[in-house]
Amino acid sequence: xxxxxxxxxxxxxxxxxxxxxxxxxxxxxEFVSLLxxxxxxxxxxxxxxxGLEEPDRGRITVGDRVVCDASKGTWIxxxxxxxxxxxxxxxxxxxxxxxENVAYPLKVAGVARAEREAHTLTILERxxxxxxxxxRPAQLSGGQQQRVxxxxxxxxxxxxxxxxxxxxNLDAKLRIRMRADIRRIQKESGFTVIYVTxxxxxxxxxxxxxxxxxxxxxxxxxxxxxxxxxxxxxxxxEHEERA
Amino acid sequence: MRRRFEPRFWIALAAVFVLGILPLVLVxxxxxxxxxxxxxxxxxxxxxxVLGTLQLSAGTTLxxxxxxxxxxxxxxxxDLPWRGFFRSMLxxxxxxxxxxxxxxxxxxxxxxxxxxNSLLGKGALDIYSMTGLTWVMALSFYPxxxxxxxxxxxxxxxxxxxxxxxxxARTWRVLRDVSLPLMRPALIASGGLVFMVTASAFGAPxxxxxxxxxxxxxxxxxxxxxxGLGGMAQASSLACVLLALAVIPMFLRARHHAVxxxxxxxxxxxxxxxxxxxIHLLTLAFVAVAVILPAVAVALTAFMRVAxxxxxxxxxxxxxxxxxxxxxxxxxxxxxxxxxxAATAAVVLGGLVAFLQVKTRRRGxxxxxxxxxxxxxxxxxxxxxxxxxxxxxxxxxxxxVWILLIxxxxxxxxxxxxxxxxxxxxxxxxxxxxxxxxxAHGLTLLRTIWIPLVLPALVAGWFLVFMxxxxxxxxSVLLVGPGVDTVGTRLFEMREYEAPTAASVLATVVLALVVxxxxxxxxxxxxxxxx
Numbered sequence: 001x002x003x004x005x006x007x008x009x010x011x012x013x014x015x016x017x018x019x020x021x022x023x024x025x026x027x028x029x030e031f032v033s034l035l036x037x038x039x040x041x042x043x044x045x046x047x048x049x050x051g052l053e054e055p056d057r058g059r060i061t062v063g064d065r066v067v068c069d070a071s072k073g074t075w076i077x078x079x080x081x082x083x084x085x086x087x088x089x090x091x092x093x094x095x096x097x098x099x100e101n102v103a104y105p106l107k108v109a110g111v112a113r114a115e116r117e118a119h120t121l122t123i124l125e126r127x128x129x130x131x132x133x134x135x136r137p138a139q140l141s142g143g144q145q146q147r148v149x150x151x152x153x154x155x156x157x158x159x160x161x162x163x164x165x166x167x168x169n170l171d172a173k174l175r176i177r178m179r180a181d182i183r184r185i186q187k188e189s190g191f192t193v194i195y196v197t198x199x200x201x202x203x204x205x206x207x208x209x210x211x212x213x214x215x216x217x218x219x220x221x222x223x224x225x226x227x228x229x230x231x232x233x234x235x236x237x238e239h240e241e242r243a
Numbered sequence: 244m245r246r247r248f249e250p251r252f253w254i255a256l257a258a259v260f261v262l263g264i265l266p267l268v269l270v271x272x273x274x275x276x277x278x279x280x281x282x283x284x285x286x287x288x289x290x291x292x293v294l295g296t297l298q299l300s301a302g303t304t305l306x307x308x309x310x311x312x313x314x315x316x317x318x319x320x321x322d323l324p325w326r327g328f329f330r331s332m333l334x335x336x337x338x339x340x341x342x343x344x345x346x347x348x349x350x351x352x353x354x355x356x357x358x359x360n361s362l363l364g365k366g367a368l369d370i371y372s373m374t375g376l377t378w379v380m381a382l383s384f385y386p387x388x389x390x391x392x393x394x395x396x397x398x399x400x401x402x403x404x405x406x407x408x409x410x411x412a413r414t415w416r417v418l419r420d421v422s423l424p425l426m427r428p429a430l431i432a433s434g435g436l437v438f439m440v441t442a443s444a445f446g447a448p449x450x451x452x453x454x455x456x457x458x459x460x461x462x463x464x465x466x467x468x469x470x471g472l473g474g475m476a477q478a479s480s481l482a483c484v485l486l487a488l489a490v491i492p493m494f495l496r497a498r499h500h501a502v503x504x505x506x507x508x509x510x511x512x513x514x515x516x517x518x519x520x521x522i523h524l525l526t527l528a529f530v531a532v533a534v535i536l537p538a539v540a541v542a543l544t545a546f547m548r549v550a551x552x553x554x555x556x557x558x559x560x561x562x563x564x565x566x567x568x569x570x571x572x573x574x575x576x577x578x579x580x581x582x583x584x585a586a587t588a589a590v591v592l593g594g595l596v597a598f599l600q601v602k603t604r605r606r607g608x609x610x611x612x613x614x615x616x617x618x619x620x621x622x623x624x625x626x627x628x629x630x631x632x633x634x635x636x637x638x639x640x641x642x643x644v645w646i647l648l649i650x651x652x653x654x655x656x657x658x659x660x661x662x663x664x665x666x667x668x669x670x671x672x673x674x675x676x677x678x679x680x681x682x683a684h685g686l687t688l689l690r691t692i693w694i695p696l697v698l699p700a701l702v703a704g705w706f707l708v709f710m711x712x713x714x715x716x717x718x719s720v721l722l723v724g725p726g727v728d729t730v731g732t733r734l735f736e737m738r739e740y741e742a743p744t745a746a747s748v749l750a751t752v753v754l755a756l757v758v759x760x761x762x763x764x765x766x767x768x769x770x771x772x773x774x
Binding site for chain 1: 400402405407410412413416424425511514
């Protein structure tokens with residue numbers, strides 16, 4: 001289990017600054033949501049932690065390991081960070097079965113076939129996909145693909161799991177069920193979660209702590225009870241977001 | 244509302260059928276019904292030609308895939324420096340006719356006086372070989388692979404690859420397990436296309452193959468036809484075999500994976516790390532050798548008294564006197580006005596086909612579009628044979644410029660209809676409907692609404708037909724003999740019988756015109772067409 005510390009992160013795309021001096025500390029086993037409108041920089045923070053983007057400046061620490069320090073040239077590539085990630089588009093590989101998709105991280109790590117299949121089947125059961133291991137992604141519903149992506153993120157038992165708008169492509173009813181499932185699994189295993197969303201109801205329901213962002217700046221940080229009355233979460237703001 | 248009888252549909256169908264389909268049907272029936280069909284196609288020469296074509300096409304396809312696919316990946320998915328520059332440079336061979344590349348490489352790697360051989364020692368490189376020809380063909384056709392794979396990678400959701408990295412896979416592993424399977428449909432489609440165009444190619448195989456004593460189906464068809472008596476039957480039989488070979492790749496179908504994607508995010512650039520500089524230099528070297536060197540070779544040779552001699556005193560403007568000689572000078576004019584006329588006719592016919600396909604719901608509109616595209620895919624030698632069969636009696640058009648106009652229109656009208664169809668697809672149906680409610684119909688509607696709305700596509704279609712027509716060689720050398728000269732036929736004769744420096748002058752003219760027209764097209768279409 002690991003904490004995540006982001007120190008003085010700077011990132012610009014094509015000269016447009018997205019983050020300037022972003023700081024955040026996520027405790028071990030904590031469930032933190034980054035909440036904000038699209039373009040506020042929340043996904044960039046997530047991709048920096050993952051190692052899919054490189055900061056122009058700043059340092060990222062996972063547990064007691066510095067995974068990135070721009071001033072010292074320290075850089076651990078994403079494949080070596082042992083961080084799980086669930087993508088907004090699911091990123092389920094269309095040319096592999098459900099089993100092959102979920103077992104892939106174990107395969108890369110060199111786990112023997114029998115062992116990784118057994119392990120995969122238990123994970124599939126945990127996310128509610130028992131019996132579907134032979135299917136192709138094209139034969140799955142959106143919610144099922146989402147579960148495949150979640151299972152793949154969990155199978156390495158990562159210390160940190162990153163979720164990028166994981167529920168935004170699902171219908172309302174499924175969304176509520178999935179977020180309960182994610183929270184349950186996290187509480188069972190105790191890993192650290194950074195969760196990106198633009199849906200404030202979702203963030204309030206699922207998180208230990210919320211980080212409200214706008215244009216790369218943190219407007220407020222706190223438990224759901226602490227930030228519930230923040231101006232950003234006014235009904236008007238929500239209305240705008242929906243529109 | 245819908246009329247039962249639509250003359251414009253039947254006019255378009257009849258034109259497309261007579262221009263491009265009837266000739267192919269006649270070649271097939273003539274070839275197969277010929278009494279000597281089996282005798283011809285099982286003769287030693289025919290078997291040699293088939294094997295030569297297969298070897299050349301397979302080798303070219305393999306080499307084009309090996310060149311095009313890695314370059315596509317490097318310029319879309321990595322932190323390779325100068326990606327935009329490489330994309331532009333690497334696309335250039337797409338617009339240059341392969342026979343021009345052949346002239347260039349003969350100047351460079353001719354075993355006697357090739358420029359590279361003067362540097363490396365006589366006979367170090369020999370362009371007159373299967374390897375040499377494969378090299379030239381692959382350098383001409385790898386852009387099909389490069390562009391198709393690039394498009395596939397750009398439209399694929401990059402988080403599929405990100406997810407593999409987050410699963411612990413390193414760069415090579417990601418490539419093997421995710422990127423490559425995702426590229427597979429593009430690799431198979433573009434590889435099949437390279438195979439087809441290589442099997443169909445005539446100019447470069449003839450220029451290089453003759454001296455190397457290599458036989459191919461396309462060159463054998465030409466030889467049979469020009470050999471005189473009984474040649475037509477023999478040529479038609481060989482044409483049937485070539486048509487069959489060129490069609491094979493169309494049955495190769497990759498299993499397409501259903502595209503599962505949400506929002507495509509900004510692609511994560513693979514860090515090449517320590518390999519970045521070597522790969523950068525290697526790519527630069529490839530651009531220099533494959534794109535810049537041949538162009539320079541053609542242009543420089545045009546100014547040389549004796550090809551391959553780089554001493555300053557050897558440079559001269561004398562060769563350009565070739566352009567003043569009536570045959571070459573008039574060849575350029577003939578090619579110019581023929582290409583312009585064919586392009587104009589193609590915009591009219593292609594525009595009609597596109598309109599019927601995109602803006603009506605008439606039955607048979609897709610069949611019409613498919614028939615229009617068939618001649619473009621058919622080998623030029625085969626189409627030319629068919630046109631000779633159609634236009635010899637009662638109309639004696641063979642050996643006149645008119646048969647060339649018909650041939651160019653038949654072959655390239657699909658390029659115009661495709662571009663115009665894309666343009667029409669973006670026009671909201673409410674715009675012409677509003678004009679009709681305002682009282683416009685018929686030609687008024689065409690002139691005041693349709694043409695202004697799709698003008699950019701009409702212009703693009705015109706240029707897309709003009710360019711290949713101006714430099715057309717394959718059909719031209721089969722359809723007209725001495726007396727009618729185009730750039731292509733002059734160049735072909737010169738290369739065979741005259742000094743290479745004179746051929747280089749014409750090649751330089753073609754090169755300059757193609758580059759200038761392409762730039763013009765790019766400017767006019769605001770970067771949508773052209774390279």
